[in-house]
Amino acid sequence: MSGWEIFQIWLMAFLTLAIFSFLYRDNPLFKFVEHMYAGLSTGYYLGLYYDTVIKQRLWMPLSEQGEWWLIVPGLLGFLMFARLSTRYSWLARLGLAFVMGTTSGVYLLSELHGNVLGQMVGTMSPQRVQGMVNWWLTAIVVVGLITTLIYFYFSKEHRGVLGGTARVGIWFIMVSFGAHFGYTVMGRVSLLIGRVYFLWNDWIGTMR
Amino acid sequence: MNLWQQLDKLDRRWVFLLVWIAAVIPLIVPATFKISISPEGKSLFEAVDRLPDSSTVILTFDIWPNALAETEPMERAALHHLFRKNMYVITVANIPLGGPSVAERVTRELAAQYGKTYGVDYVNLGYKPGYVSVLRGMGTSIEGIFPTDNSGTPLSELPLMQRVKNYEQVDFIFVVADNATVDYWVSIVNAQFRKPVGAGVTAVMAPKQFAYVGSGQLVGLLGGMKGAAEYEKLVGKSGLATTGMGMQSLVHFLLIALIVVGNVGYIVTRQVARTRERKVKA
Amino acid sequence: MKTTVPLIIAFLAGLAMVLSFFSGPGVPVVRDISAEFLIWSSIIGGFSFLLGVVSITRVNWRKVAARQHGWGYNLVTVISVFVMGLPALIPAGWLPEGMTSLAGRNAGSVYDWLFVNIMTPMSQTMFAILAFYIASAAYRAFRTRSTEATLLLLTASLVMLWRVPMGEALLNTITPALPDFINTYIMNGVNLSVQRGIIIGAALGAATMSLRIILGIERTYMGKG
Numbered sequence: 001m002s003g004w005e006i007f008q009i010w011l012m013a014f015l016t017l018a019i020f021s022f023l024y025r026d027n028p029l030f031k032f033v034e035h036m037y038a039g040l041s042t043g044y045y046l047g048l049y050y051d052t053v054i055k056q057r058l059w060m061p062l063s064e065q066g067e068w069w070l071i072v073p074g075l076l077g078f079l080m081f082a083r084l085s086t087r088y089s090w091l092a093r094l095g096l097a098f099v100m101g102t103t104s105g106v107y108l109l110s111e112l113h114g115n116v117l118g119q120m121v122g123t124m125s126p127q128r129v130q131g132m133v134n135w136w137l138t139a140i141v142v143v144g145l146i147t148t149l150i151y152f153y154f155s156k157e158h159r160g161v162l163g164g165t166a167r168v169g170i171w172f173i174m175v176s177f178g179a180h181f182g183y184t185v186m187g188r189v190s191l192l193i194g195r196v197y198f199l200w201n202d203w204i205g206t207m208r
Numbered sequence: 209m210n211l212w213q214q215l216d217k218l219d220r221r222w223v224f225l226l227v228w229i230a231a232v233i234p235l236i237v238p239a240t241f242k243i244s245i246s247p248e249g250k251s252l253f254e255a256v257d258r259l260p261d262s263s264t265v266i267l268t269f270d271i272w273p274n275a276l277a278e279t280e281p282m283e284r285a286a287l288h289h290l291f292r293k294n295m296y297v298i299t300v301a302n303i304p305l306g307g308p309s310v311a312e313r314v315t316r317e318l319a320a321q322y323g324k325t326y327g328v329d330y331v332n333l334g335y336k337p338g339y340v341s342v343l344r345g346m347g348t349s350i351e352g353i354f355p356t357d358n359s360g361t362p363l364s365e366l367p368l369m370q371r372v373k374n375y376e377q378v379d380f381i382f383v384v385a386d387n388a389t390v391d392y393w394v395s396i397v398n399a400q401f402r403k404p405v406g407a408g409v410t411a412v413m414a415p416k417q418f419a420y421v422g423s424g425q426l427v428g429l430l431g432g433m434k435g436a437a438e439y440e441k442l443v444g445k446s447g448l449a450t451t452g453m454g455m456q457s458l459v460h461f462l463l464i465a466l467i468v469v470g471n472v473g474y475i476v477t478r479q480v481a482r483t484r485e486r487k488v489k490a
Numbered sequence: 491m492k493t494t495v496p497l498i499i500a501f502l503a504g505l506a507m508v509l510s511f512f513s514g515p516g517v518p519v520v521r522d523i524s525a526e527f528l529i530w531s532s533i534i535g536g537f538s539f540l541l542g543v544v545s546i547t548r549v550n551w552r553k554v555a556a557r558q559h560g561w562g563y564n565l566v567t568v569i570s571v572f573v574m575g576l577p578a579l580i581p582a583g584w585l586p587e588g589m590t591s592l593a594g595r596n597a598g599s600v601y602d603w604l605f606v607n608i609m610t611p612m613s614q615t616m617f618a619i620l621a622f623y624i625a626s627a628a629y630r631a632f633r634t635r636s637t638e639a640t641l642l643l644l645t646a647s648l649v650m651l652w653r654v655p656m657g658e659a660l661l662n663t664i665t666p667a668l669p670d671f672i673n674t675y676i677m678n679g680v681n682l683s684v685q686r687g688i689i690i691g692a693a694l695g696a697a698t699m700s701l702r703i704i705l706g707i708e709r710t711y712m713g714k715g
Contacts (some may be wrong), residue, residue: 219628220629226625241655244655245671273609273613313597337539342528342532348524352525353528358595422678452653459625463650464647464651466625470630471632471643472631474633
């Protein structure tokens with residue numbers, strides 16, 4: 001391993017430990033790296049958007065391929081900076097409205113077509129386990145879906161039959177959230193494993 | 209103050225120390241574990257395996273750097289599988305911070321192992337903002353959305369991209385994501401362009417994706433580091449995820465022990481308080 | 491003018507997307523317009539992120555200029571923005587021969603080196619810290635206070651065991667059918683149905699909101715004034 005590589009590993013280890021130091025208590029070293037991280041992230045976006053949007057997506061097609069019509073989104077994009085002025089901030093709305101319009105247009109149908117229909121079709125078909133229809137599972141899915149939707153239906157007070165159904169819904173929801181919690185623990189622990197593995201293998205490895 | 213009350217007021221830094229110890233022990237005393245394969249992981253592997261050799265696959269790097277411990281092993285295992293089957297791989301990132309750089313590093317490293325040539329066998333499209341527009345727009349023209357690859361080379365100069373114009377020429381989409389973009393690969397690309405999508409996601413996101421697997425909108429699913437370990441086992445290339453299973457096991461056991469101790473303490477303390485209350489009333 | 495023009499723009503842009511969904515490849519004009527609009531949207535979206543960059547830098551710089559409490563840390567942020575961003579902005583041709591690879595964003599550039607060696611480990615560690623806090627929360631707050639809380643706690647513990655090899659082995663010793671039961675009935679049964687309910691509910695909400703934006707009923711995204 002070259003000296004430069006060892007330096008890189010030690011640098012990474014120092015930053016890792018500096019952040020872990022927060023576990024003991026908040027301290028100036030943690031604050032320093034925290035602010036450095038915020039700045040570097042912002043700088044990363046600066047480099048990335050300049051390169052991928054201004055240069056590749058706008059300037060090159062405009063200047064090299066003669067796609068003059070890109071002046072329109074370029075102008076609308078530039079007007080986003082009007083947000084920094086009190087007087088002309090409304091000009092930023094033009095670009096924003098365009099993005100909101102296109103995104104909403106795509107969302108409107110993709111949500112209904114991809115999510116609502118897709119999930120309803122999935123519920124109306126019998127559930128299968130290893131290719132065999134499982135009616136118990138099918139019943140659980142149907143009851144779970146209906147009671148969950150009823151629990152989240154707030155336009156009518158949860159009383160009587162509606163209240164009873166919503167109560168079953170909350171049990172289903174709690175089981176699902178429990179599963180979610182279990183998975184979340186797994187995810188967070190995995191991230192810790194990544195760092196512990198780095199410190200043990202790579203960093204302490206340079207000292208062996 | 210009895211023992212349970214003292215435990216209830218325990219400084220959290222002792223808990224932190226226990227977590228450290230549980231995470232480090234498997235490194236000092238390494239052990240191998242049998243990794244079971246979930247039906248969702250198996251069906252993703254089989255869907256990729258069933259694709260004819262030399263198919264074209266989009267592999268996404270919709271990942272931030274923070275969850276690399278979960279996602280990078282998935283990307284590596286997927287690339288082993290794809291390159292081994294001589295698939296043409298197009299990588300794309302819908303996350304600005306991390307995805308494009310990680311794709312560059314990981315893909316080039318594995319491509320070198322399999323003797324693959326950039327531009328011919330694989331291409332890194334990089335990142336463009338607005339994933340809804342990007343996913344939808346790629347259905348009409350990939351070049352329209354990505355005029356150049358991640359390094360700034362025009363797509364027209366890359367042989368692979370001269371052939372692949374939109375989703376029509378793509379056979380499978382292997383999404384690796386640590387955020388909601390996977391939902392849009394399903395609701396836009398799978399639903400509107402009828403392309404099969406399989407996903408490897410972080411553990412935090414996995415429970416939601418079961419709904420998509422159940423409806424057939426995702427052909428399979430890898431959930432978190434365990435899911436990555438499953439794919440590593442299926443492709444026969446063990447990596448960080450497989451190694452991490454020992455640490456994962458021990459920390460999970462510790463957490464369950466902490467929950468049990470916390471609850472026993474809670475029940476005992478509550479019982480003591482109730483008895484005292486009854487005595488006062490009497 | 492300040493409100494009407496943006497509303498018309500949002501309506502036309504949204505309409506183009508909706509029409510392209512229904513026309514498919516059958517009407518090339520609609521397809522081409524919608525494809526071009528998506529490119530425009532991506533470009534404008536990029537500018538909005540750049541606005542964010544300028545905004546963050548400005549807020550931090552103001553604190554430095556005013557010598558507010560902790561301004562030194564804000565200075566660190568501002569310096570870091572330029573240390574990371576500038577090498578990617580400088581054209582390679584401006585650098586002396588032999589150092590051109592340091593510019594840009596490719597492997598070997600300053601930008602890439604900073605990302606790999608500084609940002610990545612920091613970012614990973616920031617999130618790894620959460621493992622400790624989740625352990626502390628599990629110990630202190632995860633209590634069997636009610637039926638609902640008990641259901642949540644039991645499922646969480648079962649799933650935590652099931653997802654790790656040692657835990658799965660333990661469940662197998664109780665009964666070999668238990669891991670399959672968790673996968674089939676908890677994850678693909680109860681969990682799937684609830685997640686499905688949430689997906690459908692959220693999708694209906696998103697679709698409604700989208701329609702309101704296209705029709706100009708929802709205007710909060712424009713801010714005041």
